[in-house]
Amino acid sequence: MKKEQRQRIVDRHRDSLKRHGYHPNALYWSSIEIQQLRFKILAAVGMKEADSLLDVGCGFADFKSWLEGEGTAVKYTGVDLSPDLLRVAQQKHPDAALLCGELLDFSFAANAFDWVALSGAMNEQLHDDGDYARKMIAQMYHISRKGIAFNMLDGRTINAHDLQSVEPHKMLKYCQTLCKNAALLDAYLANDFTIYMQK
Numbered sequence: 001m002k003k004e005q006r007q008r009i010v011d012r013h014r015d016s017l018k019r020h021g022y023h024p025n026a027l028y029w030s031s032i033e034i035q036q037l038r039f040k041i042l043a044a045v046g047m048k049e050a051d052s053l054l055d056v057g058c059g060f061a062d063f064k065s066w067l068e069g070e071g072t073a074v075k076y077t078g079v080d081l082s083p084d085l086l087r088v089a090q091q092k093h094p095d096a097a098l099l100c101g102e103l104l105d106f107s108f109a110a111n112a113f114d115w116v117a118l119s120g121a122m123n124e125q126l127h128d129d130g131d132y133a134r135k136m137i138a139q140m141y142h143i144s145r146k147g148i149a150f151n152m153l154d155g156r157t158i159n160a161h162d163l164q165s166v167e168p169h170k171m172l173k174y175c176q177t178l179c180k181n182a183a184l185l186d187a188y189l190a191n192d193f194t195i196y197m198q199k
């Protein structure tokens with residue numbers, strides 16, 4: 001990602017955190033219900049208690065608390081570009097491993113985490129025809145032992161100049177080039193879809 005694109009993400013979240021404090025709106029989610037519905041779909045890939053999980057674009061690490069509330073406490077690592085959100089996340093989760101940066105800054109080994117998940121961290125419009133998103137997905141898959149689950153905005157229902165949205169079947173086709181066991185879920189929200197890639 002270009003330096004100015006990274007900076008834009010950092011700045012936007014610093015501002016939204018000032019405006020909203022610890023609230024899903026600071027993450028650009030419209031409500032906690034919408035945020036948690038995405039968590040529910042991601043976790044249903046097969047996450048089990050004590051599995052290790054890397055959460056890419058973790059924000060406040062709310063996925064960690066949500067999983068704990070469901071009785072599925074995982075060994076959690078979060079990565080996020082925003083130092084401001086991570087500061088809040090670390091106060092809320094002193095026990096969590098939280099790393100500042102983008103996924104491709106880190107050289108995690110193949111199979112380093114049971115699961116790698118991502119919610120909402122590929123919604124930034126980068127004007128690259130999805131190239132960066134495909135690189136992220138390939139790396140997430142590479143460093144997972146059991147598989148990955150991620151969501152993106154649905155290009156069939158969202159077309160906004162500042163948001164990246166993609167055609168779900170086109171993305172599924174790409175994922176199938178990496179993983180024969182890739183599946184699309186697109187019936188839980190009008191403007192979002194999830195892909196599972198299981199090993």
Ligand SMILES: C[S@@+](CC[C@H](N)C(=O)[O-])C[C@H]1O[C@@H](n2cnc3c(N)ncnc32)[C@H](O)[C@@H]1O
Pocket residue numbers: 001009013027028029035056057058059060061062063079080081082085101102103118119120121122124
């Ligand atoms: C919509 S928020 C969702 C946060 C969290 N996943 C959740 O659902 O509560 C998107 C998050 O992804 C982070 N982000 C966006 N692009 C990223 C990237 N390339 N690498 C790491 N973090 C990124 C943002 O800083 C923000 O915290």
